[in-house]
Amino acid sequence: MIPLGHYLIVSAILFSIGTAGVFLRRNLITILLSIEIMLNAVNLSFVAFGRQLGSYDGQIITFFVIAVAAAEAAVGLAIIIALYRHRESLNPDAFTSLRW
Amino acid sequence: MPETLVFYLLSGLAIVTSALVIGQRNPMYSVLLLVASFGALAGLYIQLDAPFVAVAQIIIYAGAVMVLFLFVVMLLNAPQEDAAEWDRTHPLRQPAFARFGALLALLLVVQLVWALLTAAGTDASVGARAGSETVSSVRGLGRTLFTDYVFAFEATSILILVAMVGAVVLARREGDQP
Numbered sequence: 001m002i003p004l005g006h007y008l009i010v011s012a013i014l015f016s017i018g019t020a021g022v023f024l025r026r027n028l029i030t031i032l033l034s035i036e037i038m039l040n041a042v043n044l045s046f047v048a049f050g051r052q053l054g055s056y057d058g059q060i061i062t063f064f065v066i067a068v069a070a071a072e073a074a075v076g077l078a079i080i081i082a083l084y085r086h087r088e089s090l091n092p093d094a095f096t097s098l099r100w
Numbered sequence: 101m102p103e104t105l106v107f108y109l110l111s112g113l114a115i116v117t118s119a120l121v122i123g124q125r126n127p128m129y130s131v132l133l134l135v136a137s138f139g140a141l142a143g144l145y146i147q148l149d150a151p152f153v154a155v156a157q158i159i160i161y162a163g164a165v166m167v168l169f170l171f172v173v174m175l176l177n178a179p180q181e182d183a184a185e186w187d188r189t190h191p192l193r194q195p196a197f198a199r200f201g202a203l204l205a206l207l208l209v210v211q212l213v214w215a216l217l218t219a220a221g222t223d224a225s226v227g228a229r230a231g232s233e234t235v236s237s238v239r240g241l242g243r244t245l246f247t248d249y250v251f252a253f254e255a256t257s258i259l260i261l262v263a264m265v266g267a268v269v270l271a272r273r274e275g276d277q278p
Binding site for chain 2: 017027
């Protein structure tokens with residue numbers, strides 16, 4: 001059997017990759033994708049801990065995370081479309097003013 | 101042991117494809133690589149005796165959310181980011197700051213791995229404490245979801261309704277009549 005720690009290390013590495021993506025990339029779509037990577041890393045931790053403790057709670061929290069991620073992706077992409085119509089750009093540095 | 105081999109194969113695949121997602125210049129390739137990453141994670145869920153989560157991952161994440169991303173990437177005809185211009189102007193890309201940032205990121209990874217390696221109880225193999233009690237049945241999952249978590253479940257349905265209305269309002273053109 002695989003130790004719980006190995007799952008947690010995989011999850012930590014995935015979360016770090018997602019964090020790096022949010023900070024390093026300058027494309028709104030890639031930043032949203034990095035957030036999805038982070039959410040998936042957390043999901044892996046939840047499922048591994050739930051299996052370890054013999055409880056369904058980990059899997060159920062994972063469902064809620066998936067539902068929230070779907071809602072977040074829908075709203076986030078709608079905001080990206082609206083921003084792109086205004087500025088013809090996906091670079092977050094182009095959206096520095098609060099109103100135009 | 102085939103089990104261990106499959107675990108390292110799947111986790112390596114997930115990590116490599118996730119790293120490639122943030123390394124790609126073209127958002128289209130990023131989305132497709134992320135689908136591969138989600139597939140590998142679904143395999144890990146199956147190994148963790150959570151087949152329903154694995155199927156939900158494939159259907160909802162890889163099937164619905166990523167297709168939404170693909171639609172937007174194609175709809176916007178998404179431009180690739182202008183890396184050269186950004187490299188020149190961004191303050192964090194000055195050599196001193198870049199090195200400091202890379203050092204901090206490395207420190208974060210080292211600290212996380214160290215904390216996980218020294219934490220108590222992580223050496224126990226997954227499921228050892230659960231004993232004979234298995235948590236893979238969809239029946240038990242549904243029973244827990246619709247008894248202990250029924251309020252959160254209904255709240256999620258309202259959240260999704262609000263998100264749907266919000267997305268339609270936000271993506272509407274200014275001149276359109278509602």
